[in-house]
Amino acid sequence: MSENKLSHRTDGRxxxxxxxxxxxxxxxxxxxxxxxxxxxxWGPEGWETETRKFEFKPGGLWHYxxxxxxKNQGDFYGQESWxxxxxxxxxxxxxxxxxxxxxxxxxNSSTGMPETYVTMNFIDQGEKTKLIVRSQFESVEALQxxxxxxxxxxxxxxxxxxxxxxxxxxxx
Numbered sequence: 001m002s003e004n005k006l007s008h009r010t011d012g013r014x015x016x017x018x019x020x021x022x023x024x025x026x027x028x029x030x031x032x033x034x035x036x037x038x039x040x041x042w043g044p045e046g047w048e049t050e051t052r053k054f055e056f057k058p059g060g061l062w063h064y065x066x067x068x069x070x071k072n073q074g075d076f077y078g079q080e081s082w083x084x085x086x087x088x089x090x091x092x093x094x095x096x097x098x099x100x101x102x103x104x105x106x107x108n109s110s111t112g113m114p115e116t117y118v119t120m121n122f123i124d125q126g127e128k129t130k131l132i133v134r135s136q137f138e139s140v141e142a143l144q145x146x147x148x149x150x151x152x153x154x155x156x157x158x159x160x161x162x163x164x165x166x167x168x169x170x171x172x
Contacts, residue, residue, distance in 0.1 A: 013136060015147065015152075017155055019159050020130050022127070024127055027166060028093075029096075033092070038054075038064075040165050046069060047070070056090070058087055059087065099116070116135045117135070
């Protein structure tokens with residue numbers, strides 16, 4: 001199962017993460033493109049996601065909140081993390097391009113936090129899907145800030161949640 005581990009590398013001000021999922025590309029794409037699916041797996045393990053607004057189209061917005069519901073996560077328990085995604089380009093089921101920012105409950109972008117320009121490529125591998133995510137930051141320092149905040153570990157955890165969810169819906 002080593003192929004299903006998250007691999008990552010940095011290239012200047014870009015973070016590249018890759019992961020293979022044991023599900024067809026159309027299903028993996030749906031998990032990222034439909035609100036009903038997203039809220040069932042988005043966020044690290046022990047966190048739940050609420051959607052405030054979801055418009056999956058170019059120029060559309062996804063405004064969401066992740067809440068830690070796992071008492072075993074200590075100081076993180078009860079914390080909220082708000083985010084806002086603005087979709088730039090969508091090519092079903094191959095690609096999603098968006099800008100991602102931390103926000104507040106009203107959807108205002110958080111000052112002092114890095115903005116990320118994300119390109120997701122869904123590569124068809126038959127009954128599997130390779131996901132390549134390129135996250136571009138305004139500077140190497142902004143990229144380092146997000147890496148120091150645990151983005152790679154958080155994404156790895158989040159993709160384990162996606163794995164579990166894909167198994168549930170694929171074999172239901």
